[in-house]
Amino acid sequence: MLLRHTPKDSIERKALTINPAKTCQPIGAMYAALGIHGCLPHSHGSQGCCSYHRSTLTRHYKEPIMAATSSFTEGASVFGGQANLLQAITNIFEIYEPEIIAIHSTCLSETIGDDLNQIIQKASDDGKIPLGKHVIYANTPSYVGSHVTGYANMLKGIIRYFPEATEKKTDFINLISGWVEPSDMKEMKRLAKMMGAKTIMFPDTSDVVETSLDGDYKMYPKGGTTISELIASGNSKKSIGIGTWATKEAAIALENKCKVPFALTDVPIGLQATDRFIQAVAKAAEISIPDSITNERGKLVDVIADMHQYLYGKRVALWGDPDQLIPLVEFLVDLDMKPVYIVTGTPGKLFEQKMKEILSEKVPEAKYKAGEGADMFMMHQWIKNEPVDLLIGNTYGKYISRDENIPFLRMGFPILDRIGHSYFPTVGYMGGLRILEKILGLFMDKQDAESPETSFELVM
Numbered sequence: 114m115l116l117r118h119t120p121k122d123s124i125e126r127k128a129l130t131i132n133p134a135k136t137c138q139p140i141g142a143m144y145a146a147l148g149i150h151g152c153l154p155h156s157h158g159s160q161g162c163c164s165y166h167r168s169t170l171t172r173h174y175k176e177p178i179m180a181a182t183s184s185f186t187e188g189a190s191v192f193g194g195q196a197n198l199l200q201a202i203t204n205i206f207e208i209y210e211p212e213i214i215a216i217h218s219t220c221l222s223e224t225i226g227d228d229l230n231q232i233i234q235k236a237s238d239d240g241k242i243p244l245g246k247h248v249i250y251a252n253t254p255s256y257v258g259s260h261v262t263g264y265a266n267m268l269k270g271i272i273r274y275f276p277e278a279t280e281k282k283t284d285f286i287n288l289i290s291g292w293v294e295p296s297d298m299k300e301m302k303r304l305a306k307m308m309g310a311k312t313i314m315f316p317d318t319s320d321v322v323e324t325s326l327d328g329d330y331k332m333y334p335k336g337g338t339t340i341s342e343l344i345a346s347g348n349s350k351k352s353i354g355i356g357t358w359a360t361k362e363a364a365i366a367l368e369n370k371c372k373v374p375f376a377l378t379d380v381p382i383g384l385q386a387t388d389r390f391i392q393a394v395a396k397a398a399e400i401s402i403p404d405s406i407t408n409e410r411g412k413l414v415d416v417i418a419d420m421h422q423y424l425y426g427k428r429v430a431l432w433g434d435p436d437q438l439i440p441l442v443e444f445l446v447d448l449d450m451k452p453v454y455i456v457t458g459t460p461g462k463l464f465e466q467k468m469k470e471i472l473s474e475k476v477p478e479a480k481y482k483a484g485e486g487a488d489m490f491m492m493h494q495w496i497k498n499e500p501v502d503l504l505i506g507n508t509y510g511k512y513i514s515r516d517e518n519i520p521f522l523r524m525g526f527p528i529l530d531r532i533g534h535s536y537f538p539t540v541g542y543m544g545g546l547r548i549l550e551k552i553l554g555l556f557m558d559k560q561d562a563e564s565p566e567t568s569f570e571l572v573m
């Protein structure tokens with residue numbers, strides 16, 4: 114059954130989204146907060162919201178994701194949640210002993226109008242925040258934007274609180290990471306290190322949400338950007354925001370606060386976006402690109418050349434976050450594939466502009482949409498009318514994949530039914546190779562399963 118009720122004929126919908134290609138703001142805020150060492154995210158709202166956010170992250174990472182909640186009941190919902198939050202701050206520092214509490218709001222507390230800044234100030238005035246401990250916050254009303262907006266808002270909360278500028282500038286560069294997997298954050302740090310750049314990455318969820326099983330449970334794993342690194346980021350020579358939607362406002366806020374100039378670059382997915390990332394790091398750190406990087410690039414180019422015949426002209430439908438879709442679509446075009454349908458639930462006019470720039474010449478038939486009404490239902494209708502050869506997106510595409518018998522590459526958030534994303538990057542040249550390997554595997558498996566005996570090939 115599943116999505117077989119999706120009709121082929123579409124009717125105009127103005128006030129209804131069906132299966133949105135996004136999730137809610139606080140999940141992003143929670144994920145960004147996990148990228149600070151010793152931080153406990155706190156959801157200022159009802160237990161239901163917090164359970165949903167935690168369980169989505171837990172299912173995506175297959176790790177227990179910790180967060181606290183203000184546990185609104187009827188009273189807090191009517192009179193406001195200040196008393197709950199003040200009690201929560203006391204309890205959390207006493208029982209769970211984090212270095213930082215990162216509070217985000219929810220639809221409910223935003224609608225009531227709770228002022229997080231004022232409540233935190235009161236907690237501080239009342240002596241509820243122990244010396245040397247920190248409480249930061251972000252407003253994340255989920256009826257605006259998406260999980261990416263929540264991530265961006267928490268980054269601004271981090272900048273508002275930690276970085277400090279002194280007279281003494283350093284030769285570090287800040288890598289402000291967009292929403293990518295911990296494996297991707299590790300890979301970007303590896304590339305920068307190979308180039309000899311000194312970097313501070315924030316947030317950094319590597320070694321936080323994909324920890325090793327050593328028999329000793331740690332509530333605050335060893336990873337995450339430290340407080341001293343966050344403070345020092347105010348003295349860095351430059352910031353690179355990796356992904357416009359997730360990092361632009363944080364980069365601007367850091368420049369305004371500490372006079373650290375910034376450049377924006379795409380999440381380094383695929384050949385060209387990785388080239389731009391490498392060049393951005395080289396320029397910011399004033400260093401040259403070593404042969405080892407060029408060598409990795411060459412391996413990706415070699416596989417593209419070797420396998421081109423399996424990729425040429427293949428039609429692809431994608432959904433996810435703009436910061437990932439833009440470089441991914443560009444990569445597919447570089448592979449001579451045809452990304453024909455692209456949707457993101459995250460709003461922003463820039464997305465459609467970027468799609469036009471990338472696709473208008475090479476894939477003029479492409480359809481794309483961002484924000485309201487850009488949903489999986491619409492994409493399924495497009496596919497029913499003119500099928501595709503490949504789906505790329507989060508787990509929610511598995512219904513379309515099964516119903517239409519289309520190979521499906523899981524990428525983005527959330528991935529609830531496969532593993533690997535935490536450990537194997539899709540950024541950088543090696544990440545590009547992994548994407549290629551996965552796409553080719555899907556096409557070849559389908560060919561092996563469906564080709565008649567007369568054209569069943571041993572060597573491919």
Ligand code: SF4
Nearest residue numbers: 137162165219220255
């Ligand atoms: S959309 Fe709003 S009410 Fe629903 S889980 Fe997210 S924050 Fe809670």
